[in-house]
């Protein structure tokens with residue numbers, strides 16, 4: 001994607017990537033920001049970018065170097081917060097966009113954080129467990145100077161998990177000489193993690209999905225669901241919809257697309273993925289060779305829960321779903337948004353739909369500070385309440401202003417961030 005925007009010298013204007021999508025979204029919300037629009041440039045520039053070299057010794061004795069990033073987009077409302085992604089295609093543009101979406105998301109659901117994100121350009125599936133530990137620890141040491149429980153709190157994202165968070169927490173703690181559980185969230189329960197965190201993003205997707213479906217007159221019992229990405233977010237969302245009586249008719253991951261008109265057996269599919277690393281070869285379904293056909297699945301709700309820029313002008317017109325629930329960050333481009341809007345497809349944007357993860361991360365951080373831990377019921381109830389309230393506020397604003405749910409969510413989020421900026425004033 002190329003850009004009409006002022007692009008920083010460290011990005012390529014002709015290939016601006018996900019950051020360009022984010023800038024376009026900010027342009028679309030700016031007319032609704034009133035006098036706060038005077039501050040909007042602050043949202044178009046990340047506050048701080050750290051690029052680090054991550055060298056490790058491989059198991060065979062060779063030395064390998066990887067590129068790592070941590071971007072703090074905005075800290076007007078509180079410390080930076082956002083995941084760490086290990087993926088061979090991670091770029092600076094992508095991490096910038098993901099950090100900015102965290103700023104908007106945290107403000108839209110009103111948790112007291114700014115936005116941040118990190119990543120390493122590596123395919124972790126090519127590393128042994130020992131190498132994965134070394135790369136995680138070296139990366140954590142390199143970004144150690146800008147993270148901390150009151151500065152910036154990483155969490156899991158694509159290809160990172162509880163184990164990676166435990167190593168990050170340990171490395172930070174070793175460097176500072178005392179245990180700091182609050183430096184990352186998404187930790188194992190035994191190390192200050194929170195009950196319900198692993199399922200939180202998928203649960204949030206499910207909760208807002210039910211809200212959106214009821215407003216569109218769709219009964220979840222018997223509703224047809226298709227899911228792209230069967231990891232932490234897509235897998236849990238699929239399970240919760242199936243438990244509520246929906247039929248998950250198609251699942252696509254990085255290897256394969258599996259379909260079943262009568263509904264996939266989700267617990268069996270989860271077991272298959274745990275054993276084989278992919279949905280490929282799952283016996284209880286048909287496999288579709290042409291990956292692009294996934295987007296044409298006859299369904300009520302489509303959940304993109306893999307990577308960004310999946311729904312584009314190339315496939316949006318073929319989508320048959322009535323609702324798109326964005327489990328992934330940035331899965332839909334602005335041009336695709338326009339096509340879906342014209343077709344009457346309701347898009348529930350990432351900054352609301354997948355905010356359940358950061359909401360329970362916030363609970364985890366609060367529990368770590370007070371060293372007092374809540375029950376899973378308390379966590380799920382509070383999560384459900386926050387998600388419903390955030391969705392309802394955004395829904396009402398979208399009706400009132402006659403704008404998409406994305407623009408409404410951005411109005412709520414940007415307004416909170418820029419109000420904080422205005423109240424704090426510009427330093428010095």
Ligand SMILES: NC(=O)c1ccc[n+]([C@@H]2O[C@H](COP(=O)([O-])OP(=O)(O)OC[C@H]3O[C@@H](n4cnc5c(N)ncnc54)[C@H](O)[C@@H]3O)[C@@H](O)[C@H]2O)c1
Pocket residue numbers: 156157158159160201228229230231232233234252253254255305306307308327328329354355357358
């Ligand atoms: N983990 C969280 O708490 C969280 C919170 C908010 C948003 N998200 C977003 O949700 C998305 C998924 O994150 P996750 O934590 O579930 O990651 P994950 O690593 O657990 O799972 C990713 C899934 O996507 C699939 N995938 C990867 N590339 C694909 C491709 N090209 N086509 C189809 N499928 C592909 C993988 O096979 C896997 O099933 C990301 O956009 C992430 O930023 C995650």
